[in-house]
Amino acid sequence: xxxxxxxxxxxxxxxxxxxxxxxxxxxxxxxxxxxxxxxxxxxxxxxxxxxxxxxxxxxxxxxxxxxxxxxxxxxxxxxxxxxxxxxxxxxxxxxxxxxxxxxxxxxxxxxxxxxxxxxxxxxxxxxxxxxxxxxxxxxxxxxxxxxxxxxxxxxxxxxxxxxxxxxxxxxxxxxxxxxxxxxxxxxxxxxxxxxxxxxxxxxxxxxxxxxxxxxxxxxxxxxxxxxxxxxxxxxxxxxxxxxxxx
Amino acid sequence: xxxxxxxxxxxxxxxxxxxxxxxxxxxxxxxxxxxxxxxxxxxxxxxxxxxxxxxxxxxxxxxxxxxxxxxxxxxxxxxxxxxxxxxxxxxxxxxxxxxxxxxxxxxxxxxxxxxxxxxxxxxxxxxxxxxxxxxxxxxxxxxxxxxxxxxxxxxxxxxxxxxxxxxxxxxxxxxxxxxxxxxxxxxxxxxxxxxxxxxxxxxxxxxxxxxxxxxxxxxxxxxxxxxxxxxxxxxxxxxxxxxxxx
Numbered sequence: 001x002x003x004x005x006x007x008x009x010x011x012x013x014x015x016x017x018x019x020x021x022x023x024x025x026x027x028x029x030x031x032x033x034x035x036x037x038x039x040x041x042x043x044x045x046x047x048x049x050x051x052x053x054x055x056x057x058x059x060x061x062x063x064x065x066x067x068x069x070x071x072x073x074x075x076x077x078x079x080x081x082x083x084x085x086x087x088x089x090x091x092x093x094x095x096x097x098x099x100x101x102x103x104x105x106x107x108x109x110x111x112x113x114x115x116x117x118x119x120x121x122x123x124x125x126x127x128x129x130x131x132x133x134x135x136x137x138x139x140x141x142x143x144x145x146x147x148x149x150x151x152x153x154x155x156x157x158x159x160x161x162x163x164x165x166x167x168x169x170x171x172x173x174x175x176x177x178x179x180x181x182x183x184x185x186x187x188x189x190x191x192x193x194x195x196x197x198x199x200x201x202x203x204x205x206x207x208x209x210x211x212x213x214x215x216x217x218x219x220x221x222x223x224x225x226x227x228x229x230x231x232x233x234x235x236x237x238x239x240x241x242x243x244x245x246x
Numbered sequence: 247x248x249x250x251x252x253x254x255x256x257x258x259x260x261x262x263x264x265x266x267x268x269x270x271x272x273x274x275x276x277x278x279x280x281x282x283x284x285x286x287x288x289x290x291x292x293x294x295x296x297x298x299x300x301x302x303x304x305x306x307x308x309x310x311x312x313x314x315x316x317x318x319x320x321x322x323x324x325x326x327x328x329x330x331x332x333x334x335x336x337x338x339x340x341x342x343x344x345x346x347x348x349x350x351x352x353x354x355x356x357x358x359x360x361x362x363x364x365x366x367x368x369x370x371x372x373x374x375x376x377x378x379x380x381x382x383x384x385x386x387x388x389x390x391x392x393x394x395x396x397x398x399x400x401x402x403x404x405x406x407x408x409x410x411x412x413x414x415x416x417x418x419x420x421x422x423x424x425x426x427x428x429x430x431x432x433x434x435x436x437x438x439x440x441x442x443x444x445x446x447x448x449x450x451x452x453x454x455x456x457x458x459x460x461x462x463x464x465x466x467x468x469x470x471x472x473x474x475x476x477x478x479x480x481x482x483x484x485x486x487x488x489x490x491x492x
Binding site: 010013014015016017018019020021022025026027028029030032033038039040041042043044045046073074075076077106109110111112113114116117148149150151170172180181182183184185186188189192199200201202203204205206207216218 | 256259260261262263264265266267268272273276278279284285287288289290292320322352355356357358359360362363394396397416426428430432434435438445446447448449450451453
């Protein structure tokens with residue numbers, strides 16, 4: 001069984017001030033699961049170079065894949081490129097290929113501001129696919145994605161195609177019951193002890209008409225996940241589970 | 247000018263696997279701003295006691311206020327109470343007041359599972375308000391809130407009423423323009439240099455009909471924020487900004 005780990009670093013005062021609602025993490029998390037990659041940690045920080053650099057350095061050492069979201073535009077509050085460079089001791093340089101693309105795109109309207117988007121950490125790779133020709137910056141295991149959700153999702157596809165890794169997908173089964181967690185606990189404990197390789201989750205729903213608690217069974221070995229699910233269902237009293245949906 | 251800082255720790259495999267979309271952070275961020283409290287860092291981790299304990303310890307030392315979200319129910323994956331105890335070297339004990347409330351609530355149906363919700367880190371405070379009588383656990387500057395959004399929001403009110411702090415609220419002004427960031431950069435740089443005490447943000451909108459970039463001006467001194475906004479608007483070319491809304 002192969003298992004890869006990932007971490008995400010969300011960058012931007014607009015997220016931490018609540019001005020903009022974060023929207024990329026759930027997309028990233030859901031994209032990684034079928035690839036067998038486990039998102040294990042997320043950190044959100046302000047637009048502060050040293051703080052971003054410190055996080056990138058630590059995350060890159062600890063996890064197989066690091067995805068940053070935000071801070072890659074041309075303005076004063078876009079400091080991700082510089083911070084990632086600092087994390088790896090790489091200078092920030094103008095990439096000739098990016099410069100050419102930017103000049104071609106803006107033509108006579110091109111300003112020094114636009115050309116700041118050609119700045120990259122020295123030694124990085126510029127990743128593309130046939131569908132997404134505008135390069136995505138990657139330095140070692142760190143991928144620099146923009147915070148704007150539409151572009152984040154587009155570039156996520158570049159990551160998926162280029163990461164060159166396909167592990168065992170996580171599979172998941174859910175059971176919905178009208179029992180509360182206090183009553184479910186001994187049943188869950190039995191299954192958790194019996195299936196240490198299956199992740200068992202219990203999620204109460206507040207004020208829901210049709211069910212009280214959702215149980216989930218997750219893992220990378222489909223037969224074990226199914227067996228854990230079945231073992232739990234067999235422990236339920238008569239009449240449970242019912243056929244609920246959210 | 248008084249300034250307080252906060253950090254949030256979001257706990258739960260369901261968030262990092264994308265099974266549940268995180269919904270509490272934006273509510274927390276927006277609630278803190280009028281109190282003059284700046285949310286400076288967010289960390290999301292899985293249901294792993296040592297990892298949660300380490301985060302709590304670090305965040306509690308660094309920030310004035312720490313809010314945790316998730317992991318406070320009775321099942322095997324609810325480990326926040328134990329982790330917060332470990333962070334401060336406090337044993338986990340049964341609180342008699344909570345036990346009494348739980349027994350009264352469940353009556354004859356009360357199980358050992360339900361009574362697990364009476365476990366608290368030794369030395370904690372149980373915070374309540376007239377409206378929210380069910381106690382919220384606080385250990386020093388760390389508030390333990392549940393992940394279920396409806397209850398999280400309810401308990402946030404307890405925090406607001408009990409935190410006993412009202413600093414200078416952050417104020418914000420926004421400007422919407424049709425200019426892109428490349429063209430705006432020199433104008434923004436001028437204002438940023440002139441108003442180091444005002445936080446200037448620039449947010450491009452992708453595929454939006456009415457505007458291209460939103461600029462924001464934030465700070466705790468209303469006159470300075472207004473002055474920065476006005477200085478920026480004075481730099482704009484004729485016809486900008488227009489009266490856009492999102």
